[in-house]
Amino acid sequence: xxxxxxxxxxALRRDLLAVVLAIGVVGVSFGAIAVSTGLPWxxxxxxSVLVFAGGSxxxxxxxxxxxxxxxxAVLGALLLNARHLPFGLAIGDVMGRDARRGLxxxxxxxxxxxxxxxAFAMAQKDPARSRAVFWxxxxxAFVVWNLGTLxxxxxxxxxxxxxxxxxxxxFPAALLALVLPALRxxxxxxxAALLGAAVALATTPLLPAGVPVLLALAGLVVLIPAPKRxxxxx
Amino acid sequence: MTVTAILVLAAxxxxxxVAGPLLRNRMARTRGGEAALPPRxxxxxxxxxxxxxxxxxxxxxxxxxxSFAGVALPAGVLTGGVLAWRRAPFVVVVIAAAVVAAGLxxxxxx
Numbered sequence: 566x567x568x569x570x571x572x573x574x575x576a577l578r579r580d581l582l583a584v585v586l587a588i589g590v591v592g593v594s595f596g597a598i599a600v601s602t603g604l605p606w607x608x609x610x611x612x613s614v615l616v617f618a619g620g621s622x623x624x625x626x627x628x629x630x631x632x633x634x635x636x637x638a639v640l641g642a643l644l645l646n647a648r649h650l651p652f653g654l655a656i657g658d659v660m661g662r663d664a665r666r667g668l669x670x671x672x673x674x675x676x677x678x679x680x681x682x683x684a685f686a687m688a689q690k691d692p693a694r695s696r697a698v699f700w701x702x703x704x705x706a707f708v709v710w711n712l713g714t715l716x717x718x719x720x721x722x723x724x725x726x727x728x729x730x731x732x733x734x735x736f737p738a739a740l741l742a743l744v745l746p747a748l749r750x751x752x753x754x755x756x757a758a759l760l761g762a763a764v765a766l767a768t769t770p771l772l773p774a775g776v777p778v779l780l781a782l783a784g785l786v787v788l789i790p791a792p793k794r795x796x797x798x799x
Numbered sequence: 800m801t802v803t804a805i806l807v808l809a810a811x812x813x814x815x816x817v818a819g820p821l822l823r824n825r826m827a828r829t830r831g832g833e834a835a836l837p838p839r840x841x842x843x844x845x846x847x848x849x850x851x852x853x854x855x856x857x858x859x860x861x862x863x864x865x866s867f868a869g870v871a872l873p874a875g876v877l878t879g880g881v882l883a884w885r886r887a888p889f890v891v892v893v894i895a896a897a898v899v900a901a902g903l904x905x906x907x908x909x
Contacts, residue, residue, distance in 0.1 A: 580889040587893070604800055611802070615809035625808060629800050639808050646812045648851050653819015655848035660820055671824065675817040684852055687845070731900030734872050737859045738879025738896030744852050745883050754846050758853035765854035769862045781854030782847055 572697045581698070584681050585705045587735050588619075592713020594727040595622060597720060602630035606718045613714040617676060617707060621645045624774065645775035651782070652683045659686045659699040677703025681736075684743035753788060760784035869909035875900030 573581070592613065599609035604626070612622045621642035628638035653675060660674030661667025677700070686699040727733070748755045761784025765777040772780075823844075827836050836844075860876040862868050879896030887895075 576888075583890045583893050587897075608800055608805070611805050612808075615805060616812050618812055621808065621812065625804070626800070635801065635804050639804050639811075642808050643811045643815075646815050648855070649812065649815040650818050651844070651847050651851060653816055654823050655819070655844040657820030657823035667824070671820040672817060675820055676813060678816045678819075680852065680855060683848060687848060687852075729901060729904060731871075731875055731897035731902075731904070733859070734875030734879070734900035735893050735897040737856045737876045738883070739889070739893045740852055740856050741876065741880050742883035742889050742892045744849055744856070745880075747849050748853070754849050757846050758850045761850040762854045762857035765858050766861060769858055770865050774865070777858060778851060778854045781850050784850045784854075785843065785847060788843065788846060 569697045569700050572693070573701060577694075577698065581685070581702050581705065584685075584702065584739055585709050587732055587739075588681070588706045589709035589713040590730070591619060591727055591732055592710040593717035593720070594713075595619065595626075596714040596717025598623070598717075598726070599626045599714075600718045600721055602626060609714050609718045610711065613711045616642075617710065618642075618646050618649075618679065619710070641773055641775070644773055647775060648778055649678055652680075653678055656683055656686050656695075656699070658692070659696045674700065674703065677707060679703065679706060680740060681706065684740050688743040688746065756787040757784040760787060871900045871903035871908045874903055874908075 595613070596609045599612070599622075600606055609622075609626070612625070616622055624645055625638045625642040628641060629635060656678075657671065661670030682699050682703040685702050686695045689695040689698055744758075748758060758781075761781030764783050765781040768777040768780055823836070826840070856876070860868065860873050863872070875896040875898075878899040879892045882895055883889075883892045
């Protein structure tokens, strides 16, 4: 871990630190909100250790607090997490290099796969740097998310919603900064992403959370090459 | 909330997470020795991930619980986006987005 951190230059470390800090603050808020709905102090921590996916954790706690069924809450949270499968397909290589040595790394690294570690790893051009960034951010985020959750649960209801600090704007902005170079330099990617985002936005009012984002994959149709006009011999 | 529900959610989430890397490994191996995927497939998976991230950004920015998110949140993200486009440092982008959203809310903008 130490050596991974040292291979990253100061600028990249500072960027990672900003995201890790924000994740920690949201973790505190998750712990506090979860106990305020009546959960025992250890339950938010159990979620944070075993699930480690913020959006789905807030969702499952929120649905149950609102009187929704447990089965519906868990299914909804799972739908929200389904995007991790295509993410893993895209960046599976950053966890471990070859098939035999890499299995343990893949099994362990998979748990550290979050939106931010995916975006940061994909934003690096050099594979070694991608790998270092993925492990550094994934493990630091896991630690602060869990420390934050525990602190929030123990501090209790005094801590409110982090929206007042604008953190709900910080996360999309961070992801945007990370994907922008890929969008700027590559029209195919840009067209697929813009079409996909339009599909996701249009279907958000109609479908359960998580599904619209998956439907964005429809944007990939722009990658299908246009059928070539049959050359008519003169 | 029950421990069983948490375990089911954890197992399902982990299954989604681990499926990608394992499938990718398998696809690479069936193509023989070198862990290489066809370039078209690699591109497809990478564009797919970027598309999902952009959809995630768009829905997290413009919608909240299925309806319009208000003004402060999109304004904050837009500020960050413009700064990122002008190649401002990452930390500046993130802090500016939060400050604009928080500032607008402090002024009473929804």
